[in-house]
Amino acid sequence: MSSILSVQNLNKSFGNKHVLHDVSFDLKKGHIVGLVGPNGAGKSTLMKTMLGLFNYDSGSIQIAGETVTPQKHDALSKVGALIEYPGIYPFLTGWDHLQLFADGDHQLIHIQKIIQQLNMDSYIKRKAKGYSLGMKQKLGIALALVNFPELVILDEPMNGLDPQATKDLRDLIITESQRGTTFLISSHILSELQRLAQDLLIIDEGSIVQQTTMHELLASQGKQTIMLMTSDDNKTRQLLKKAKFTTTPDPRVEVVAKSDDTMPQVLRLLVENGIDILDVTRLEGNLESSLLEVLKQSRIKKKLAEEQAE
Missing domain, CATH: 3.30.70 (Alpha-Beta Plaits)
Structure with a gap:
């Protein structure tokens, strides 16, 4: 199965601080991939770098075979994203936002379908300044999906969502992935990620500790x-x-x-x-306990390697 995203030997620094260390991985088409790790591990930096928002020191990022840099980002036309908080114009309605960002009027049926799937019908024609956090979050997700992207990158997509909205989003992501869309999702709500993700990227201190499947990770912990x-x-x-x-x-x-x-x-x-x-x-198994065990073992190995190198 071919890859939609390929990241190879990616390094990123902010001044003297080396944030991403030789990060390499590939994402398969149509897969839902969880990006997990502790706070400060580099998840948001990695996502922003892949989206061309940050330059990088060395390595390569390719989406559908095309290289991405802050100066060259044609391939990002194939990508939908929600990073941190959605950028919303307060005096436009949700409907206005979707029409504004949609690539042509032919998207009308698709827009209506997304609105229905996320249960946004009751407020989509109201100005966004009156939206709650959850309403804004759903609009941001809808904007990420509006142009039939091949790859969708979501940072904390469940933020502010109630249980019904979380289920609606989960169902939508599964439906879109079955149509061939690849999702890379970072979320601290590991129980939801356990229900969704097929594959996992575990990152710690700016390095990919493990790339595995959800099944393999949970089975490896033997519980x-x-x-x-x-x-x-x-x-x-x-x-x-x-x-x-x-x-x-x-x-x-x-x-x-x-x-x-x-x-x-x-x-x-x-x-x-x-x-x-x-x-x-x-x-x-339990994703939380499995993740903590992987991080623990990785840090032990790293410490032993550092001691042997001295």
Whole structure:
């Protein structure tokens, strides 16, 4: 499968501070890719550099085979993006924004479809100065998608969205990816990213620590969990604790599956104690704990290498 984005040996500095260190990766067409790492790891800098907003010291960025620099950015016509906060004109309506940025009137049907999918119908013809944070965020996402981009780069797209809007966005991203659009998404809401992303780029201290798939990362940590929705979650937690099942710190009811027998044992325990099970899902692992473990191991290796070099 061919790549829509190729970044090779990318280096970026701000003055004497080296921010990106030999960053290299490729994104496959039609894939949803999560960009994850701690605060200050270089996620936003990397995204802005790929979009031609920052120059870079060395390396290369290619979108659909075309090189991108601040002086050469024809390839960005294939890209939609939302970085940090959407740039919105307060005295234009949301509809005005979409028409202004759409590449021709033939986009009208596409615009209407995006509005419906993001549930923006009730306010799209109101001036943007009265929009809430979530409304502005949805408009920014709609603007990123309006011109049928081949690649969409989203920085914290769930920011300000309520649960229904988050689900609407998730469904829209999946639908667009199935049509061939590639997404690169940075988000601190790892539970949502776990539901969305097929591939992962893990960045720390300006370097790509690991490029992997979601399945491979979760499986590598060797921990499966069972997520439960019940008629009484508080009582469920008490029963699980008393029966000495291991649970995760997740606010949801999540039990570590130590063997294939864990799920039937848990379900039997709850049924015998009069708890209705509304939903049960087996998860391969937890992205948050898996990410923390990868970062921990990476830093240990880095420290050992530095000590050996001295």
